[in-house]
Amino acid sequence: MANFHELILGFHNFKEEYLLKEKEFFSRLVHGQSPKTLVIACCDSRVDPAILLGGRPGDLFVVRSIASIVPPVEKAGEHDAVIAAVEYGVKHLDVHNIIVMGHSNCGGIYGLLHPEKIRSERFISGWVSLASPVLEELEHEDPNEPAPVRCRRCEEGAILMSIDNLLSYDWVKERVDAGSLALHALYYDMATGSLNVWNAEIEDFEPTRVEDL
Numbered sequence: 461m462a463n464f465h466e467l468i469l470g471f472h473n474f475k476e477e478y479l480l481k482e483k484e485f486f487s488r489l490v491h492g493q494s495p496k497t498l499v500i501a502c503c504d505s506r507v508d509p510a511i512l513l514g515g516r517p518g519d520l521f522v523v524r525s526i527a528s529i530v531p532p533v534e535k536a537g538e539h540d541a542v543i544a545a546v547e548y549g550v551k552h553l554d555v556h557n558i559i560v561m562g563h564s565n566c567g568g569i570y571g572l573l574h575p576e577k578i579r580s581e582r583f584i585s586g587w588v589s590l591a592s593p594v595l596e597e598l599e600h601e602d603p604n605e606p607a608p609v610r611c612r613r614c615e616e617g618a619i620l621m622s623i624d625n626l627l628s629y630d631w632v633k634e635r636v637d638a639g640s641l642a643l644h645a646l647y648y649d650m651a652t653g654s655l656n657v658w659n660a661e662i663e664d665f666e667p668t669r670v671e672d673l
């Protein structure tokens with residue numbers, strides 16, 4: 461899909477295959493949305509959450525940001541698109557779940573690990589620096605960690621940081637404490653084709669398996 465016209469063709473294929481064949485389903489969607497899940501995913505073209513998680517139109521309220529980062533309340537500006545979308549999902553759509561989904565080979569985390577590569581890019585460097593505490597903690601724990609391990613732990617750590625940051629908003633924390641909203645951390649490893657979920661009991665990500673569902 462390199463060309464614009466291929467995307468237009470893509471829409472017409474979608475119309476033929478879905479819109480026209482499932483008229484009742486799509487006519488219901490015209491009147492409103494009631495997704496139960498909000499997904500915060502990276503902007504990366506390889507990690508579209510609706511495709512990876514098998515979502516249909518209306519299933520997922522999706523927010524995408526570089527490295528799936530959510531800013532903490534004290535750093536979210538008045539014009540922050542990420543947190544505005546989260547606020548809409550939580551307060552207006554009343555979602556039951558928020559998933560923060562990070563992934564392997566993440567360019568945003570690469571930028572965090574190699575700040576010299578994005579030094580002249582004001583908005584990118586400012587955004588990924590929100591995850592600096594993750595890197596600082598890892599450096600403190602083990603200054604000599606091999607680069608691939610550091611990268612992986614940063615990618616995973618940034619997901620957990622975003623979960624923590626979500627809890628810095630009182631309207632998120634209140635719902636989590638009341639049990640009406642659950643937060644989930646997912647990590648998609650595109651090299652192995654594995655979707656890993658955070659397990660708080662073992663304090664690590666572990667592969668999801670159909671047998672466990």
Ligand SMILES: [Zn+2]
Nearest residue numbers: 502504566567
């Ligand atoms: Zn990414």
